[in-house]
Amino acid sequence: xxxxxxxxxxxxxxxxxxxxxxxxxxxxxxxxxxxxxxxxxxxxxxxxxxxxxxxxxxxxxxxxxxxxxxxxxxxxxxxxxxxxxxxxxxxxxxxxxxxxxxxxxxxxxxxxxxxxxxxxxxxxxxxxxxxxxxxxxxxxxxxxxxxxxxxxxxxxxxxxxxxxxxxxxxxxxxxxxxxxxxxxxxxxxxxxxxxxxxxxxxxxxxxxxxxxxxxxxxxxxxxxxxxxxxxxxxxxxxxxxxxxxxxxxxxxxxxxxxxxxxxxxxxxxxxxxxxxxxxxxxxxxxxxxxxxxxxxxxxxxxxxxxxxxxxxxxxxxxxxxxxxxxxxxxxxxxxxxxxxxxxxxxxxxxxxxxxxxxxxxxxxxxxxxxxxxxxxxxxxxxxxxxxxxxxxxxxxxxxxxxxxxxxxxxxxxxxxxxxxxxxxxxxxxxxxxxxxxxxxxxxxxxxxxxxxxxxxxxxxxxxxxxxxxxxxxxxxxxx
Amino acid sequence: xxxxxxxxxxxxxxxxxxxxxxxxxxxxxxxxxxxxxxxxxxxxxxxxxxxxxxxxxxxxxxxxxxxxxxxxxxxxxxxxxxxxxxxxxxxxxxxxxxxxxxxxxxxxxxxxxxxxxxxxxxxxxxxxxxxxxxxxxxxxxxxxxxxxxxxxxxxxxxxxxxxxxxxxxxxxxxxxxxxxxxxxxxxxxxxxxxxxxxxxxxxxxxxxxxxxxxxxxxxxxxxxxxxxxxxxxxxxxxxxxxxxxxxxxxxxxxxxxxxxxxxxxxxxxxxxxxxxxxxxxxxxxxxxxxxxxxx
Numbered sequence: 001x002x003x004x005x006x007x008x009x010x011x012x013x014x015x016x017x018x019x020x021x022x023x024x025x026x027x028x029x030x031x032x033x034x035x036x037x038x039x040x041x042x043x044x045x046x047x048x049x050x051x052x053x054x055x056x057x058x059x060x061x062x063x064x065x066x067x068x069x070x071x072x073x074x075x076x077x078x079x080x081x082x083x084x085x086x087x088x089x090x091x092x093x094x095x096x097x098x099x100x101x102x103x104x105x106x107x108x109x110x111x112x113x114x115x116x117x118x119x120x121x122x123x124x125x126x127x128x129x130x131x132x133x134x135x136x137x138x139x140x141x142x143x144x145x146x147x148x149x150x151x152x153x154x155x156x157x158x159x160x161x162x163x164x165x166x167x168x169x170x171x172x173x174x175x176x177x178x179x180x181x182x183x184x185x186x187x188x189x190x191x192x193x194x195x196x197x198x199x200x201x202x203x204x205x206x207x208x209x210x211x212x213x214x215x216x217x218x219x220x221x222x223x224x225x226x227x228x229x230x231x232x233x234x235x236x237x238x239x240x241x242x243x244x245x246x247x248x249x250x251x252x253x254x255x256x257x258x259x260x261x262x263x264x265x266x267x268x269x270x271x272x273x274x275x276x277x278x279x280x281x282x283x284x285x286x287x288x289x290x291x292x293x294x295x296x297x298x299x300x301x302x303x304x305x306x307x308x309x310x311x312x313x314x315x316x317x318x319x320x321x322x323x324x325x326x327x328x329x330x331x332x333x334x335x336x337x338x339x340x341x342x343x344x345x346x347x348x349x350x351x352x353x354x355x356x357x358x359x360x361x362x363x364x365x366x367x368x369x370x371x372x373x374x375x376x377x378x379x380x381x382x383x384x385x386x387x388x389x390x391x392x393x394x395x396x397x398x399x400x401x402x403x404x405x406x407x408x409x410x411x412x413x414x415x416x417x418x419x420x421x422x423x424x425x426x427x428x429x430x431x432x433x434x435x436x437x438x439x440x441x442x443x444x445x446x447x448x449x450x451x452x453x454x455x456x457x458x459x460x461x462x463x464x465x466x467x468x469x470x471x472x473x474x475x476x477x478x479x
Numbered sequence: 480x481x482x483x484x485x486x487x488x489x490x491x492x493x494x495x496x497x498x499x500x501x502x503x504x505x506x507x508x509x510x511x512x513x514x515x516x517x518x519x520x521x522x523x524x525x526x527x528x529x530x531x532x533x534x535x536x537x538x539x540x541x542x543x544x545x546x547x548x549x550x551x552x553x554x555x556x557x558x559x560x561x562x563x564x565x566x567x568x569x570x571x572x573x574x575x576x577x578x579x580x581x582x583x584x585x586x587x588x589x590x591x592x593x594x595x596x597x598x599x600x601x602x603x604x605x606x607x608x609x610x611x612x613x614x615x616x617x618x619x620x621x622x623x624x625x626x627x628x629x630x631x632x633x634x635x636x637x638x639x640x641x642x643x644x645x646x647x648x649x650x651x652x653x654x655x656x657x658x659x660x661x662x663x664x665x666x667x668x669x670x671x672x673x674x675x676x677x678x679x680x681x682x683x684x685x686x687x688x689x690x691x692x693x694x695x696x697x698x699x700x701x702x703x704x705x706x707x708x709x710x711x712x713x714x715x716x717x718x719x720x721x722x723x724x725x726x727x728x729x730x731x732x733x734x735x736x737x738x739x740x741x742x743x744x745x746x747x748x749x750x751x752x753x754x755x756x757x758x759x760x761x762x763x764x765x766x767x768x769x770x771x772x773x774x
Contacts, residue, residue, distance in 0.1 A: 111738060111739075114524075114741070118524060135521060138521070138522070138525060139521065139522075139524055139525035140525055140526075233722070234719070234721050234722070283633075284633075285630075285632070285633040285634075285721055285722035285723075286632070286633070286718065286719065286721060286722070287607065287611065287612075287632060287633065288612070288630075288633050290611060290613060290614060417521055417522075420740075421740050428546075428723075428724065431722070431723055432723060435635070435723060437723075453540075457518065457520060457522055457529075460531075461522060461529065
């Protein structure tokens with residue numbers, strides 16, 4: 001089997017060299033082979049024995065990578081479309097390197113990337129949601145970048161917002177470089193707040209509640225339906241941002257168990273649930289507000305918690321006379337300015353890449369301050385390093401400044417592969433608590449027990465590793 | 480001698496089909512059965528050395544997973560409410576179309592069958608607008624009758640009925656066409672004889688139409704129950720299983736378990752539990768149909 005694979009790989013290489021870069025049919029057929037190879041590989045791993053399948057599909061195995069100078073970049077969301085505008089300069093600086101961009105939809109990106117890893121048909125570089133990073137690092141899909149970053153003249157670790165950089169570490173190694181950051185802030189109508197008697201933006205939970213009560217009273221006095229605060233129950237981010245604020249870790253004992261019965265978590269949950277029970281935030285499921293921007297413009301919605309993309313959306317969608325009537329403020333905390341989430345996307349180099357050097361060059365190029373500033377003007381995505389913020393167009397905008405202030409206070413979520421799953425359970429349980437079907441204490445107990453079950457395999461893995469002689473961390477070559 | 484030869488020829492003829500079934504049905508089912516007694520997950524994906532044989536633990540653990548029970552009760556609600564309504568609606572409209580009073584039969588037949596062939600995702604978007612709390616047509620209608628608006632897709636108590644309503648509209652035309660074909664094959668002299676014996680409209684329905692439709696009813700019943708148990712696309716497109724998991728069906732639960740979290744072991748266990756439930760219910764249906772049709 002091994003020799004067959006090697007020879008077909010050579011054949012593959014020749015085919016790729018003969019192909020002209022504009023031959024679309026060839027690219028398509030190669031992609032078909034790649035998909036077929038992915039499925040064969042999946043089946044091979046599942047069934048364990050590969051003889052039958054490998055023999056029936058000669059030539060498709062190992063065709064996942066070609067030795068041409070084309071770099072494959074997979075980028076999720078609209079960034080995948082926009083990044084193409086930045087690449088001609090990179091290609092001019094690196095003659096012979098051609099970057100092929102594949103745009104993914106966020107919704108399917110995780111599944112697609114994971115399937116690519118299983119099928120050994122990963123791209124060279126990809127943008128990865130930074131909460132996915134531990135999972136991909138754990139299965140050995142990613143290249144460690146410690147050395148490259150240490151050697152680099154373009155980027156230094158100290159220049160990155162530390163909360164964001166921390167999300168790119170897994171078991172002591174750096175697996176990604178932050179590309180753009182995402183966090184959650186409070187957006188509100190300043191004119192409505194002023195009419196309701198609120199001056200400065202709130203900095204503590206108490207001030208926040210006070211502000212929302214005043215807005216509620218203002219709506220009631222005018223006998224109009226109004227939403228003081230919109231917190232989407234199905235979105236995990238707003239509540240998890242609050243849950244991290246009291247400063248107690250969400251997991252304990254080396255991320256082996258949930259820590260949800262801690263005072264800090266229960267305090268955050270009580271505050272969150274209180275907002276719904278007092279009618280300050282409606283029980284908002286998907287589609288509760290038909291058009292958030294329209295209701296915000298009409299004044300039916302006074303504030304909401306959301307991310308940096310709203311800067312662009314609000315600038316574009318609100319009528320011109322309202323341009324000065326809204327603001328973004330850092331999230332209020334339990335007793336003072338609070339922290340928020342360290343979300344965002346990172347650039348990673350896949351372990352299966354045959355062109356790691358060129359791949360790293362691309363990562364480095366996209367991390368340059370001047371390139372990141374251009375990226376910001378194209379997308380509105382906020383850069384992850386302080387040097388990139390030094391640009392004029394970023395610092396002059398007070399609303400963007402609110403994000404700049406928040407980014408110095410961002411907290412990473414626990415860096416374990418199971419986190420997405422736990423965060424899903426937190427969202428579910430928090431929704432039930434907000435709807436009144438669980439008390440805060442029973443919700444905390446419930447979350448601890450659900451998390452204990454989710455982390456059972458992790459505990460087994462850690463125990464087994466503790467018993468076994470020290471093994472190198474999961475890096476490098478794919479199995 | 481001749482018989483043996485012809486049976487060999489028969490086997491040869493069905494061999495390609497059998498091979499395809501074996502490769503694409505039997506092998507995956509067996510693989511899933513094997514998976515369901517392991518804890519295949521993201522760790523096993525990284526290294527098969529992390530795979531453990533867990534016996535029946537996936538199954539036992541399902542029994543203590545609240546979301547599984549929730550999904551099962553959601554699905555049962557959908558089946559219990561949806562199937563009888565769907566079948567009676569299909570039968571009713573088929574009889575209307577078959578009766579002499581209907582005009583523009585072709586137009587109605589096409590119109591009622593049209594939802595079956597439309598793309599689910601596209602009509603789901605339209606239904607989401609129809610069901611919208613503030614601007615939806617349904618609530619507008621309720622308002623005209625003086626009823627308060629219902630938060631169809633946002634209220635945990637109403638989301639499943641709303642999904643059921645949508646699924647009903649989408650699917651009942653299929654059964655209607657089957658019923659229509661069966662109704663047209665009932666000989667007219669049976670009705671004539673019944674009329675001469677003095678049977679009224681209801682008696683004709685009870686003693687002529689229903690017995691003649693019995694095999695079709697059994698078929699439609701089994702197909703509809705099987706289809707309704709596999710509720711997935713409607714909640715996937717419209718509610719993503721929410722609000723508060725009120726539209727999470729067993730299949731949706733399985734999908735999340737398998738492809739969102741990559742717990743292929745427990746996802747396979749869910750598949751077998753669902754298969755077992757559907758198998759039992761189909762057996763009951765067949766038994767009932769048999770007793771009913773042989774008085």
